[in-house]
Amino acid sequence: MEHDNNLRIDKWLWAVRIFKTRSQAAEACKKGRIIVDDIQVKPSRTIKVGEVVFVKRPPVTYQYKILGLLSNRKSAKIAADYVKDITPEEEKVKLEMKNYAGFEIRQKGYGRPTKRERRLIDKLKNKY
Numbered sequence: 001m002e003h004d005n006n007l008r009i010d011k012w013l014w015a016v017r018i019f020k021t022r023s024q025a026a027e028a029c030k031k032g033r034i035i036v037d038d039i040q041v042k043p044s045r046t047i048k049v050g051e052v053v054f055v056k057r058p059p060v061t062y063q064y065k066i067l068g069l070l071s072n073r074k075s076a077k078i079a080a081d082y083v084k085d086i087t088p089e090e091e092k093v094k095l096e097m098k099n100y101a102g103f104e105i106r107q108k109g110y111g112r113p114t115k116r117e118r119r120l121i122d123k124l125k126n127k128y
Helices: 009-015 021-029 076-080 088-102 115-126
Strands: 035-036 052-059 058-067 083-085
Touching: 009 021, 009 035, 009 052, 009 076, 021 035, 021 088, 058 088
Parallel strands: none
Antiparallel strands: 035 052, 052 058, 058 083
């Protein structure tokens, strides 16, 4: 593992593949979505091994423990050695619930619901 004593958090977030680009990581820091030690951090904040980083991506707040400092983007297999996902299961359930909310199963080939079917669906959902 590389041991740079001074590594910016935006660079680390990008290197361990939490964000796709470094500018996205920096933007998340500026918007207050990155928290270390209960403090919203700027992109230039230096990090240390062992710190816990909270990443807010509504509706889920992910938690990552820093296992090592990686300054350059490497393959996903190598990057996994530098970060540990410690997000609680109840946070991950929130993401699954969001994916299923409002989704209806309709058999293939039936097309869009008719006006009558739509009224029945709305009645079942207690919309009216």
